[in-house]
Amino acid sequence: EGTWIRSREDVMETAEVVGVSSDKNVAKLTLLNVEDRPGVAAKVFEELAAEGISIRLIIQSASSEDRARITFIVDEEYVDAATEVFRRWKEEELASDVLVDRDVAKISIVGSRIASTPNLAARMFVALARENINIDCISSSEMKVACVIASKHLNKAVQVVHDEFFALELKADG
Known part of the structure; x- marks a missing residue:
């Protein structure tokens, strides 16, 4: 290392x-079926920043039927905090689900x-x-x-x- x-x-x-x-010591988090409209990425990363979650790498897929996929890499220590934020987004229907790969x-x-x-x-x-x-x-x-x-x-x-x-x-x- x-x-x-x-x-x-x-x-x-x-x-x-x-x-x-x-x-x-990283994890991959993928938001599925994210709304593809102006301001969504701003909301996602602003809320993660407010929780003190640093992002190491970001990839957003091309849109399909006004939905996208956002994958990002975080330090493993932030996975639980990020998962709590994702739960709120799922309730708000900002994303349909999240995949976590440690x-x-x-x-x-x-x-x-x-x-x-x-x-x-x-x-x-x-x-x-x-x-x-x-x-x-x-x-x-x-x-x-x-x-x-x-x-x-x-x-x-x-x-x-x-x-x-x-x-x-x-x-x-x-």
């Missing part, structure tokens, strides 16, 4: 993965210009696929690509992603 970071003066100039991080983990590659360099994310995905590790959710920013996977695969995932980006470098240094 944790992040490996290498020091380099020019790391922000070139696209480069400088570390692999992981977190198994058997997930997050693995990320961290570096510079990650999102603007297509082969970096692709290499991560290929490394996971070679080990038959399914990616459940993906999030990216300029400095990180994060994948949510089944927690039972986390150790293997960290190993293969680390090897994908650092194995040759370690051999060259050794």
Whole structure:
């Protein structure tokens, strides 16, 4: 667990993965059949914020028949508080149901210009696929690509992603 970071003066100039991080203390929450109208996402995340629930990753599916699906990742410690908020939303018919999955983990590659360099994310995905590790959710920013996977695969995932980006470098240094 944790992040490996290498020091380099020019790391922000070139696209480069400088570390692999992981977190198994997360849960995936999915709101089903959420109304697809202006203000719903604002209400959802404003109420979660009011409860002190930090969101790590958000994915909203495309609308179908004016309903959507919102999936987000939270620290495991917030699941019970979030579930109480969901109960209210279900009563208000904001969402038809919620799915809670505590058997997930997050693995990320961290570096510079990650999102603007297509082969970096692709290499991560290929490394996971070679080990038959399914990616459940993906999030990216300029400095990180994060994948949510089944927690039972986390150790293997960290190993293969680390090897994908650092194995040759370690051999060259050794």
